[in-house]
Structure formats: C-alpha cells, structure tokens
Amino acid sequence: MTLLDIKDLTVEFPTRRKIFRAVNHASLVVEPGQIHGLVGESGAGKSTIGAAVLGLLERPGHITAGVISFKGDQISGLDDEAMRKLRGRSISMIFQDPLTSLNPLFTVKEQLVETIQAHHDVSEGEATKRARDLIDRVGIPDPDTRLNQYPHQFSGGMRQRVVIALALCSDPDVIIADEPTTALDVAVQAQILDLIKELARERQVGVILVTHDMGVIAETTDLVTVMYDGEPVESGPTHEIMGNPQHPYTKSLIAAVPRPTLKLHRFPQISYGGRETRFAIEDLARNWPKTDNDMSKPLFQIEGITKRFLLRKGLLPWDREFFTAVDSVSFDIRPGEVFGVVGESGSGKSTVARMISGLYDVDEGRITFDGQVVSDLSDKAALNAYRQEIQMIFQDPYSSLNPRMRVDDIVAEPIRHHRLLEGNAIDKRVRELLDQVGLGAEAAVKYPHEFSGGQRQRISIARALATQPRFLICDEPTSALDVSIQAQILNILKDLQEHLGLTMLFISHDLPVVRQMCDRVAVMKGGKIAEIQQTDDLFANPQTEYARELLELMPKLDDLSTENLVAES
C-alpha cells in the first residue's frame, strides 16, 4: 500500500513584487521500506516539498494546487490540530544540522520522553524505557549514561543519531530526511546513511531523502526524483536514472560531480539553464607581474609546526590544560603546485592554514617562505610584505564578506592597506578585477547580500587577487556551494594556477575534489600528517590504513556508465 502520494503539488510564496513558485507540479510516491531521493541544487524546491508534506511551510508560502495523500487519505489542507496529530505520529522529519536541531537546555532523555508521551499514552517509566531502547537502537554506546546527558556532550554524528531516535519516537510510517548528512564528515556520513537504510528495511518506513549530493543518492536510494527550479525533470529507479539519464539537466548534474577515479583537465560545468559565467583569465594574466618560479627549491618549508590551544585556564602552569591541534607537522610546497590537505573535521587542517597565513602564532617549529623565516616575524614591514604575497579564500562566502561594506570597498581594502595604488587607480583596478572574475564592473556599487553564494565566492577571489599574491590558501572554498557553482569556482582556481603560476594550499574534506585539484596531498589525522603522496598515487595506492579507510568511505557514483557522459559534455 502506498504510504505517501504527492500529486501535482504546487507551492507558491507571494512576495510584494511577484508570486514566487517554489514547487511546480511535483509528483512523487513513497512505498513502505523504500528510500526515495530528491536531488537538485539549492533553490530547486526539494526542501519545500518536505515542509509542505508536514504542513510546516514558512509563511506566506502555501499549497496552491495538487493533493498530498497519506495511506490513501488526503492530508493537504487539513487544519493545524489535525496536522499536528499527523506530524511525528505518521510522518516524521530529520533536519540537516544536528548541532542546532536539539534543544540545548534539555537532556536527551527529557526530549525523547516528552515526544514519546506526546504520541503514546504511557507512564514516564515506560517512556524512559522506550527512550533507552531507541538510543540503543540508533547505535549510541552506553545508552544509560548517554540518556541523561545534554546535546552539547555529544559529537555531531552522535547528535544526528539522537535526532533520528527522536524522529522514531512515535513509530512514524514516513520519515523526511532533509540533507541529514550534509553537515557531517565522510566516515560519519556513511554510518548515518547505513542506519537510515537499515531502519527503512527493518521498520518498513518510507523515507524521502532530500540531498544535493549525487553520491549519497547513488549509494542510498531506491528511487530518485531530480528537481530543477521547482520542477521535477526526471524520476525513476535510481540505477536507471544514474546509469542512463534522459534529461539534459540530469546528465550535466551527474557529469559535474567530481570523480575520484579519473583526473580531468577541467571540471565539467552544468550547461543546462545557461548559468555559465565567463572568467577572463587572459585579461588578468596580461597585467600580472611575471613570476619566475625557481623550481630548484620549495616556496614553503614547513618544519615541525605545533599549535596548542588552552583548554583550561589556570594561574599555575600545571593547572593548565592544552589541546594540541597541530602536532609537529612538516611538509614542503613547491612553486606553482597545488598542495592539498585532507582530513576529517578536527584533524587540524584549518589550523595549519591559519598558522601559515600568520593568523595563529606558531608554538613550535618554523615556517620558511621563499628563503625567509616567517613564523616569528616581528618586523612590521617584513610581515606586511609577506602578507601581501599570501591571500586566503574562506569556506563560508556568507560570513567572510562584511555585510556593511560595499563590494568595491571590500576588494579595495587590501590594495589600500598595502598602499599599492593611489586615488582613481584603485577604483579602476577594482572594476577590472570584478569584471575579470565575471561579476561585471557594475557589481562594485552593490552590497554582498545582493549576490548568491557562488558570486560571493567570486568576490572573495577578486579580493584575494587584489594584492597580486604568489600564494593562495583555499580553506574548503567550495564546500558551501552547489556542484555546478563548485565546478565554476574550481575551474577559476585551476586557471589561476596555470596562467598566473600561483601556488596554492588547498584544504578540503571532499576527496574527489582534491583528486581533481591537487598535485600532491597530505592526509591529516588528529593533528598529525598520516601520509603525503602524489595525488594519483594516493588514490591508486594509499600507504596508510587511515587513508585507505577514507577512500573506502566516500560515496561513489556507478562509474561505468558515467564516463561517456563526461566525454559527452
């Protein structure tokens, strides 16, 4: 019997100027024990479908057409109270970010017991027993202790398990999982996806899995619906869609996913919808100072750098406690190469980047840049000269641009700080840069909030290029972006390396991206370097157990059929 049947659903958000149609005639069906994937890029309307099913659309959004039925009964258009009874009991939801979806002020037990009692007429003792069983079932070790802890005492992956336990409290028939693993590391992601798969089989729960990650879709779902701009463009069994996509958007979406297996010169871009933006590398290269990379010696020599953070303050030295984030890490970066650093969150990769850029002091060890020791520069002029040579691009394009500053001021700031140009020349340079990164000179007078995530990352790149540096530090530059935008940004970075001879430190947790971008890779674990290898060698033949595990765990597309797609596009 069909659990959930969505027919011709249309959701609209009236705004002051026009009506925005978030979902346009979408239909999908969920059967017991089946995982139905909803995939698409941001703004495709996939989360809106989930919210519409639960009756949790943000105002003023509402369903304007279509019918949602649960076990044959229509549930769209029910009043609030009837909807509330349905929520949790019949249809439950798992949210994206486990760090924010649990109430920080209540213990796990309180939240579980409260939810169980909201749906079942049981005593508190019985509810506690069920809560314990659930915590045990979702694979949290030592359930008796864990039950009485608060959310902040759990790690991200464990919290997501608690969230799943909460969603299971009421024995729902359908679970809507909205990007359940996006905020998690690869290893944890694999565990959570396995848990969802197991639960779907075991309890015969129907799951709608909303994600932007084609790898997750390929590994987890039975059926998939591909959304583009509010409309489902293609739907069917996962292996068919992934193996033999019909719609051009599906084709380019699959092609745009970076491959771990085969290295391409450029990232295939999503051609559908005409969203490609030009990047004028030739113009940029014309005015760029010639760098002759002296290949005989490394540009960066990093020797045994260590960083400790104070965990507990204390007046007496032996009262203090430290956490060693980076533990005697050494590597060289050759001129003109892209050096990758991979590892799970907490492995210390961002800390290394911050130490190289001088944002963190180096507790032990030495960093040498172009023959000069830079880890303890006290001379202001020398420090400024060093900083002019290295620039950073950050992960989050939303928080790395000051929302109160105009784009031209943002890009001009490094030029003004280093006194590279004067007066009108600054303005001219800024406009050139913005034009070259594909935003157009008219972007100069706008504010960051007027741009999308990908466009903001272009602003960040323009800002990083403003001082004409020799070295770029890219700290997860695309992990907040959609695949199509990711491809554009990564191609820009590749161009910079090829045409301007820029050297890069590229930090990422995304192994396929690293494979495409980097010449050499360091794998970090617990603040130490597990291994350093040529990229191709690492993927073909990892030397350490940890690197092998990481490679095992990354979600893979079924590659046999997709290589022609890549060739096609």
Add this chain to the structure above:
Amino acid sequence: MLAYIIRRVFQSVIVLLVVGLVAFSMFRFVGDPIDNMLGQERTQADIDRLRTELGLDKPFPVQYFKFLQGAVEGNFGVSYRQGRPVSTIIAERAPATLELAAVSGFLAITLGIALGVFTAIRRQGFAANAIMTVSLIGVSLPTFLIGILLIYIFSVELDLLPSFGRGETVKIGNWSTGFLTASGLKALILPAITLGLYQMTLIMRLVRSEMLEVLRADYVRFARARGLTDRVINFRHALKNTLVPVITVTGLQLGSIIAFAIITETVFQWPGVGLLFINAIQFVDIPVMAAYLMLISVMFVSINLIVDLLYYAIDPRLRIDGRTA
C-alpha cells in the same frame, strides 16, 4: 563552582570599595554640612570645633577610611540632621522601599514575560500590535510624568486611590509592612505601577524579540515536526531558551528599580530610603548619603551575582567543564 563564587565575592568587594571612594570624593561638592547644622549665631570657633569633631577637616581618603572602619563594625555614624544612628534610620525606612520595589519588580517580571510571550506568539494579532504600541509610551515617558498623570487621573479626578504616603502600616518586629491593611495596599498601587512600568515594557520588548528569534530556531522547527503541541513548544522549549539572555537584563533592571525608587518616592512622598537620600542631599547629611550609596551598591552587586548563578541553573552548557564539551 565554589572557587567561582569566592572569586565573584572578592570582585564584588573591590567594586564596593571603589564605589565608596568615588562617593566620598564627591561629597565635598555637595556643600558644607556645617552651614545647615549651626544657627545664625555661630562663631568661627564653633565652626572649627564642629568641623574637627566630625572629622571634616581631614582629607577625604581619611574620612573614607574612618567610614570603612565604622562600617565593618556595623556603625555607619550618626545623621547630622536627625542626630540618630544612620543604621536605625535606614532600618526604619528600608521596609517601605523594599516592599515597593518587590511589588513593582514582581509586576514588571510577570507581566513583562507574559506579555512578551503573548506578543511573540500572536505576532500578527490586533491585541499584540496594540500592546506593542502602548508599550512605546511606557518606554518613552519619564517616570515622574507617569506618576503625576496617574495621580491626576486616579486621585484627583476619580478619587479612587491615595496620592501620597504609605497608608496605615502594621509593625511586625522591626519591619513595618503596608501589605496587611486595605489603605496600605491601596497606597501601594500607584507608586508600584509608576516604578515598574518602564521595566515591564523593557522586559516585554526584550522577551518578545528573543522569543521571535528562538521560535525560528531549528530545534523549535524540529519539535514542531515531531508533533509536540504548541503549548509545550512555546512554554517549555522556547521560553526556557528565551530566558537565558533575558535574565541578565532583568537582573540589572531589578537593581535600578531600587535605585530609581528615588524619583517615584519623591513624587508620591513615599517614606522610603530614596526620599531619605533626597533629603540627606539637601542637608549635606554625609553619613546618610554614604550608607545609602553603599547599600544600593551591595544590592546591585548581589543581584548580579545571583543572576550569574542562575545562568548555571538554566544553561547546562556552562555547568560542564570545557573539557567534556
């Protein structure tokens, strides 16, 4: 935890010492108490003798030190004007102020939180918008004006409530209370509203904006998706999270209720310590002023300490050491 409290108490003592020092350095500018104390037929010899007797010929740090010496023994000196020990005078007057502050603080907190939650939940409703508009008046009108308006309406025009004083009081031990007589309670209404209105509107607006913020949080959306009732979501999940930042401001506001009682007490001729302080300033009654200022700072400091301890009670994230987090 204990170490934390000890550290905070130690800090509080330093704050008190600094407040006292600043107060004593200011007293010289209030005027010369001798002028008021001796009659028209004073001679220079009388003035000098009294000045030496009171220790006013000494520099202010010495006077301050003397005051501290006495204060440690519980002796705050003798009022220049009334000729009685300051501690007795304050003990007589304190119940009036504390009762007034307690009632208006209670009103401010309960009504402020209730209305704040109401206006946040029914954000679009007519009643909520009406309350928000009216609350603007509470924030923007000065206290004395509200007091005078209330007196004009309820005492002069309607003749329902007394316009000054505490009414009849009953003595229980050393404490004189107005809670037990009808006239005492009636006399409390207008001053309590006057004193608490500003704090109430402030708390209300703060609770409302915090609550709106919390209602948008993921854990509230998740609670809704789990099918919890609105009542549980609003009053259990959202309210508790709302209170964390609200407590800080509320704590500070309670301190200022006692401190700003001066204005209300003057308008309503309320026989509390605020009125005592105003009169003391007119007569340059240094012992009374000093004792009052110290009393107010002790209250501020202890309220802040209680607020910080309340954080620990409400927010489990603070209870656990950084190590396990």
